[in-house]
Amino acid sequence: MSTDLESQLRVLGRVLDDSTVPVTGREAVDRVMINGDTTSLHPSGPDNVQTVVTTGAVDDFASRGRIRWLSVAAAVLVVAAMGSMALFARSDPDPFAALEVDLSGATPLAGAERVEPSDWVVAAELPDGVGWLYADTDDEAPSLTGESERAVWYGDSPLADARDRYRVSVGGRSLSSGGDAIDIDGTAWTISPYELNRWIATRPVGPSFVAVSGPGVFDVVDRDLIASLVVVPESGLPATPLGPVDQSVVVAQTELGETSYTLAAQESNGFWCFAGRSTNEFGYGCGTAIDPADPITIETGSTTSLYSADTVKAVRGGTVATQVARVDVEFVDGTIVSVTPTDLSAQFDRRFWIAAADIDTQTQPGSLVTVETVVEVRAYDNDGRLLAAKSPPSPNEQAPG
Amino acid sequence: MAMTDESDAGMVAFNAFVDRMEPRLRQALIATYGPADGREATVDALSWAWEHWDQLAEITNQAGYLYRVGQSAVRRFRSGAVPWHVEGAVETEPHDFDPGLAPALDQLSSQQRTVVLLVHAHGWSQADVARTLGINPSTVREHLARAMTRLRNDLEVHDVH
Numbered sequence: 001m002s003t004d005l006e007s008q009l010r011v012l013g014r015v016l017d018d019s020t021v022p023v024t025g026r027e028a029v030d031r032v033m034i035n036g037d038t039t040s041l042h043p044s045g046p047d048n049v050q051t052v053v054t055t056g057a058v059d060d061f062a063s064r065g066r067i068r069w070l071s072v073a074a075a076v077l078v079v080a081a082m083g084s085m086a087l088f089a090r091s092d093p094d095p096f097a098a099l100e101v102d103l104s105g106a107t108p109l110a111g112a113e114r115v116e117p118s119d120w121v122v123a124a125e126l127p128d129g130v131g132w133l134y135a136d137t138d139d140e141a142p143s144l145t146g147e148s149e150r151a152v153w154y155g156d157s158p159l160a161d162a163r164d165r166y167r168v169s170v171g172g173r174s175l176s177s178g179g180d181a182i183d184i185d186g187t188a189w190t191i192s193p194y195e196l197n198r199w200i201a202t203r204p205v206g207p208s209f210v211a212v213s214g215p216g217v218f219d220v221v222d223r224d225l226i227a228s229l230v231v232v233p234e235s236g237l238p239a240t241p242l243g244p245v246d247q248s249v250v251v252a253q254t255e256l257g258e259t260s261y262t263l264a265a266q267e268s269n270g271f272w273c274f275a276g277r278s279t280n281e282f283g284y285g286c287g288t289a290i291d292p293a294d295p296i297t298i299e300t301g302s303t304t305s306l307y308s309a310d311t312v313k314a315v316r317g318g319t320v321a322t323q324v325a326r327v328d329v330e331f332v333d334g335t336i337v338s339v340t341p342t343d344l345s346a347q348f349d350r351r352f353w354i355a356a357a358d359i360d361t362q363t364q365p366g367s368l369v370t371v372e373t374v375v376e377v378r379a380y381d382n383d384g385r386l387l388a389a390k391s392p393p394s395p396n397e398q399a400p401g
Numbered sequence: 402m403a404m405t406d407e408s409d410a411g412m413v414a415f416n417a418f419v420d421r422m423e424p425r426l427r428q429a430l431i432a433t434y435g436p437a438d439g440r441e442a443t444v445d446a447l448s449w450a451w452e453h454w455d456q457l458a459e460i461t462n463q464a465g466y467l468y469r470v471g472q473s474a475v476r477r478f479r480s481g482a483v484p485w486h487v488e489g490a491v492e493t494e495p496h497d498f499d500p501g502l503a504p505a506l507d508q509l510s511s512q513q514r515t516v517v518l519l520v521h522a523h524g525w526s527q528a529d530v531a532r533t534l535g536i537n538p539s540t541v542r543e544h545l546a547r548a549m550t551r552l553r554n555d556l557e558v559h560d561v562h
Contacts, residue, residue, distance in 0.1 A: 005549065005558045006521050008498035013522025016428075020436045023427060025412065025419035028447035128449065129473035156473045197536050216535035219466065220459045 100132065101238055106230035110187045114206030115231055117147040121170040121210055122237075125228035127221040129156045133165065134271040135241035136286055138172070147171045147208065150241070158270060158289035163198065166214040168229065170205070185227045191218050201226055239269035245284050248275045249345040256313065256356035263300065263317040263354040265345075276300045276317055276354070292349065295321045295388035296379050314373035316392075317354035324379040324387060329355035332375055353377075415454070419447055425464060425525075429533055430471045432518035433511055438475050445474035464533050505555040513548035516541055521549075 101122050109121055120135065133153040149172030155165040179192030182201075189201045199222070200213040210229070214222050234241070248264035255261070264275040273286035283300055290297055301316030314331055320341045329337045335358075341351035359373060378389045426446060431439030446467040450457050460466045499505075506514050515534065519525040520541075527545070531538040552558070 005553055005556070008502055008558075009517065009521035010524075011497045012502060013428075013518065013524075016431055016436060016518075016522065020427065020431060020440055023419070023423050023440065023443045023447060025416035025447070025451075027444055028419065028451050029412070029415070031444055031448040032451055128453075128470070197540070216465070216469070217462065219462070220456070 101232060102236040103230060103232060105236055106232045109205065109210065109229040109231055110185055110227075112205055112231055115170050115208050115210070117171065119170075119231050119233055120150050120152065120237060121168055121229055122152050122232055123154065123166070123168055123225045123228050124230050125224055126154055126166075127225065130154050130166065131156070132238060133158060133289070134239065134269055134287065135237050136268075136273070137241050137243055148244070152237070153287065159291060162287060164215045166212070166225065168210075168212050170210045171208050172211065182223075184223055189226065242266055242268045242271065242273050242286055245273070245275050248273055249347060251345050251348065252317065252339075252342050252352040252354045253344065254339060254354045254356055256315075256358070259313075259356075261315055261317075261354055261356050263352055265319075265348065265352060267348060272299070272319075274300045274317065276315060278315070290319060290350065292321075295324060296327075296377055296390040298374070298377055298390060298392045301374070311358045311360055312373070313356060314359045315354065315356045316374045316377070317352065318377065319350045319352050320379050321387075322349060322351055323381055324351060325382045326380040326384075327353040327355070328378040328380070329353070329357075330375045330378070331357050331359045331373055333360040335359055415451060418450070422450075422464060422467065423447065425529075425533070426467055426471065428523045428525075429464075429468050429515065429519060430475075432515040432522070433472070434475050439471075442471035442474045446471035449474075462532060462535075465535050468533050469535065499556050499558070501556055502552075505552050508555065509548050509551065510544075512536070513544045513551075516544040517548045517552070520545055 101124075103122075103124060106122075106124065109115075115121060131154060133155050135150065135152045138149045138151070149169050151167055151169035151172075153165050153167050179190040179200075179202075182189050182191050187203065189203045191199060191201050193199060198213055198215055199218040200211055201218070201222075202209055202211045204210075212222075212226055212229070214225070243266065245264075248266045250262050251265045252263040253260060259278050261276065261278045264277065266273045270289055270292075271286075272288045272290055273284070274288070275285075276283045285300060288297075288299060296318065297320075298316060298318040300318070301314070316329055320327060324341055327339050327341055329339070331337070337355040337357050339353050339355050341353045343351055372392050374392050376389055376391045379387045381387055423443065427440060427443040430442040430446070433439065434442060449470045450463075450467060457463060457466070506517070509517065512534070516530055519530045519533075520527060525533075527538055527541045531541045534541075
């Protein structure tokens with residue numbers, strides 16, 4: 001056997017190709033035909049080709065994953081009655097079907113001269129497979145007029161990487177500098193790169209800025225999304241927006257020495273914001289989707305830069321399922337802190353934990369490096385049985401922001 | 402339903418497109434999701450191409466776009482993290498690679514594994530990988546370096562150069 005890794009990978013590549021039957025064009029077309037009577041496809045096919053789908057209605061406005069505002073308004077009453085937890089039902093093949101904006105009171109953004117501070121900007125058309133995730137408000141970066149930024153988030157899965165989401169906001173400051181001017185349906189936008197592998201499009205609307213950002217390279221579907229933007233009142237949103245940080249409620253608390261640490265949370269439609277506080281420290285993050293079936297999540301806390309200190313105060317917090325009676329948090333120096341998960345607000349169907357410890361940095365190699373302070377979090381039931389264990393992702397694998 | 406001459410011509414064009422696009426799309430999606438889900442995702446992506454032929458013509462990076470369509474398809478039929486399983490021949494027949502290679506690949510992040518397999522197993526250029534995955538070329542280089550280091554450590558392989 002070759003010991004050269006590259007050679008081994010080349011062999012594996014040949015095996016993968018040999019063991020996988022190539023896909024044919026006929027197979028792809030057959031799949032469209034099979035699904036044609038059940039999924040409201042739009043079977044256009046190449047130019048001048050007669051339709052090959054012989055059953056089922058062809059409906060230009062029903063392509064899955066797209067929000068067509070002319071048709072959505074009629075569906076809103078039905079949608080409103082559906083529970084938000086359907087979003088995370090693992091057996092649901094289309095988790096976004098239940099969450100759509102009421103566009104009956106919508107007006108196109110293209111012709112708007114201003115957006116009222118109580119209004120939101122949403123997309124009436126989305127790329128295939130992309131749907132509503134949540135909305136939030138942020139008063140940390142108000143516009144020049146002092147209005148809070150209101151943002152709606154879209155994505156192809158609630159649990160997917162946040163960097164793959166689309167974001168449409170109004171009311172904040174313009175974050176981009178420079179960029180390419182582009183005309184979209186008679187309206188001037190500025191397109192710029194934004195963060196790694198994302199683009200952002202901005203335009204002023206009266207005293208406010210509207211900003212749209214999305215993953216990858218700006219493409220025709222992104223242009224369609226921007227062209228479809230409409231202004232809606234907050235009552236048109238399918239779920240209450242996550243609010244500013246001061247709307248979070250304390251759900252768990254712990255002490256270390258004379259310092260008290262609290263974890264505060266707020267939730268909308270399965271998405272959460274968490275705020276960790278101590279006497280002189282504060283951390284806040286929003287937009288986390290939690291699968292209700294997940295026994296443990298690790299949401300907030302410190303990854304600590306080790307300088308010359310012998311010890312650092314390490315704090316971590318998160319959530320557990322309601323049947324969890326005890327959480328053990330093992331830190332990198334071997335310290336294990338046991339806490340009882342709580343919901344001090346009595347508002348949620350999750351329990352919350354926060355654990356703090358002085359950890360010995362001498363056990364860590366080197367200095368001036370960023371390390372995760374927690375090795376593992378373990379959840380136990382009332383009988384002391386281990387229900388689940390989870391380790392946080394390494395600092396290098398965590399999404400920025 | 403009998404196909405017309407025009408539809409035959411359209412099918413010929415689509416088949417030519419599939420012949421050109423399918424191998425690399427399949428390699429990319431299998432690298433990300435394993436042979437079974439990767440192949441399913443490839444069929445889904447090509448089905449989408451058939452349905453949206455006009456729209457696809459306007460897209461400059463068709464391979465990258467169809468890769469994302471395939472990703473969306475997998476996320477629809479597989480909730481949560483998708484393990485990378487190498488079924489069939491790789492697991493059951495002896496090959497000229499370490500039996501720990503596939504499990505070690507499974508331990509990599511999805512993007513690291515995809516980059517490693519496309520570059521070293523299928524011979525893609527790093528630029529092609531970046532274009533198809535929609536990520537920065539410097540990110541490809543970083544994923545590749547970290548993944549190869551981790552694979553060498555996991556497999557205790559020490560290449561002689």
